[in-house]
Amino acid sequence: xxxxxxxxxxxxxxxxxxxxxxxxxxxxxxxxxxxxxxxxxxxxxxxxxxxxxxxxxxxxxxxxxxxxxxxxxxxxxxx
Numbered sequence: 001x002x003x004x005x006x007x008x009x010x011x012x013x014x015x016x017x018x019x020x021x022x023x024x025x026x027x028x029x030x031x032x033x034x035x036x037x038x039x040x041x042x043x044x045x046x047x048x049x050x051x052x053x054x055x056x057x058x059x060x061x062x063x064x065x066x067x068x069x070x071x072x073x074x075x076x077x078x079x
Contacts, residue, residue, distance in 0.1 A: 049076070 051067060053060045068078060 049071065051064060053063065055063075072078070
């Protein structure tokens with residue numbers, strides 16, 4: 001019976017070791033992927049804002065001027 005207990009303990013230890021290795025490997029791979037995903041930065045460039053006038057061309061200045069002022073207040077430059 002003593003030999004059987006030792007075999008059972010050995011089997012449990014082997015299973016725990018395998019589970020622990022799997023957990024560590026999964027954690028390391030997951031953290032590596034997360035690190036790569038967070039390291040990406042957006043490409044530098046100029047952002048453009050478009051305006052589509054829903055009405056006639058005569059009303060465009062009336063609607064466009066408040067938009068320009070608001071964008072200038074936020075730090076955007078026209079050009």
